[in-house]
Amino acid sequence: MIEKLVTSNLKMGVIAGGQLGKMLIQEASKWDISTYVLDPDEGCSARNVASVYVKGDFNDFDTVYEFGKRVDILTFELENVNIEALQKLKSEGLKIVPDPDILALIQDKGLQKEFYAKHALPTSSFICCENEEEITEALQTGKLAYPFVQKLRKGGYDGRGVSLIHSSEKTLLDGTSVIEQKVDIDKEIAVIAARNSAGEVRCFPAVEMTFNDETNLVEEIFCPANITQEEAQTAEALAIDIIEKLDMVGLLAIEFFIDKQGQILINEVAPRPHNSGHHTIDSVVTSQLEQLLRAILDLPLGSTKLTSASVMLNLLGEAGYEGPVYYEGFSECLAIDGVKIHLYGKKSTRPSRKMGHVTVLSDSVEHAFKKADQVKNILKVKSWEK
CATH class of the missing domain: 3.30.1490.20 (ATP-grasp fold, A domain)
Incomplete structure (x- = not known):
């Protein structure tokens, strides 16, 4: 595998070319890996960074199967993929990370919950x-x-x-x-775990999430989370337990509820890079994206040590604006110390569409929040055509 990396012969396929696919491909380019992306949208975020773009439906058996035959290793940035095609490719020897059987389980929220119940894992x-x-x-x-x-x-x-x-x-x-x-929720947190084929597991520090009541989308993610050391250790231990019980190689994001009684409950998992890990690009020694590549390629996992406290904001399209995008207040925000703006390359905006994210770094979460509030007031995703 290392020889392939060095000689740039390795072809990595990514199913779906949204922002997660784009960021993963950008990370892979640092190691000179050839990247293929499959997506039905010719304007998808990953198109301009991938070595090869293939237009196609990731729910169509033949499309996914033929795409898989073109690459040496295959991964995905969303769960809604044709499982039968992945399983056939796996049976023919293609390395797919995470495994299609794990994806099939996670795709179905009912099977997910039954898995937790079977293994006596705490959930609602x-x-x-x-x-x-x-x-x-x-x-x-x-x-x-x-x-x-x-x-x-x-x-x-x-x-x-x-x-x-x-x-x-x-x-x-x-x-x-x-x-x-319904759980009487006090806090919502997330832990991302990574595991390679040697069984090495690393967890990123827990993050805390706040949600917009109207859109149900994550509004802010901050790290370190405002939880006790015992709660952090419990959540991390559960994350390790889940990824090991799944016998999963790759990256697993686990969302938890902490209820009013202090009980930690598993909400859902995602077998891929996750919104709750975007801050790792700027605030952790090894980003979630690099960690996934390390897991995929059977390499040692990297350090998950925090280098900075952070607050991450999703950049969403403003209400009342639809069409070609522009970012009001972009330069003003870049003048604020510790502000990192990541745009996903989507040319058109609409209300609540994810257009990018901003990570605000500081010496404490409290200071980061103060700067994040400035960003929220200044940076607006609008359109030339209202």
Whole structure:
């Protein structure tokens, strides 16, 4: 593998060319790896940084299979991929990281929850329902009570496919679902774990997340999280336990709830680079992206030591603006010490679309927040065409 790296013969395929794919490919370019990206959008973020762009649907069996035949190793930046094609490629000897069987489990939120239950991992109580009638019956028989959270078993992301149901007046989502009793949440945190084929595991320090109530998108992520040392150790131990029980190679982001009683509960996992790890590019010795490459290539994992406290802000399209993008206040923000702006290369904006992120570095989270508040007031994602 090292010889291939040195001679630039290694061809790494990335399924989906959004911002995660773009950032992973940028990291791979430091090691002179040839990168292939598959995405249906010719204007996708990764197109201009990949060695080869292939237009195609990552849910189509033939498209994914033929793409896999062109590369030496394959990974992905989202869960919604044709599993059957990946499994056929795996059976023919292609190295796919993470393993398609693990992706199949994580794709389905019902299977995810059943995995936690099987292994006695702490998570909120749940039932799986095929349709609205089963949910209604569970309410009538006392298996379920308001309020609860309905999650579609497949296809949801960035807050989509998730609905908080307070009463019968709220319309249920249409589809096979996981129904969870609402947790009385005190905090939401995340830990990213990496594991290579030798079984070495490293965790990034826990981050804390705040969410926008309207969009259900992450608003701010800060590190170190405002939690006790015991809570941090518990979350890290659970992250290690999960990635080892999955026997997974790659990167696993684990989102946790801390409830009002101080109990740490697993919410969801993602087998890929994650929004909660963007700050690592600027504030950790080894970024989540480099760590994934190390895991993929059977290399020793890197240090996850923090080099700076940080606050990460998602750059979202402003309400009322749609069309060709411009970034109001860009130069003013760069004048603030410790502000790092990452743009995803999306040419067109719309309300709440993820257009980039900003990491604010400082000697403490408190100081970073003060500068982050300045950034929020100054930097706006707008359009030339309102």
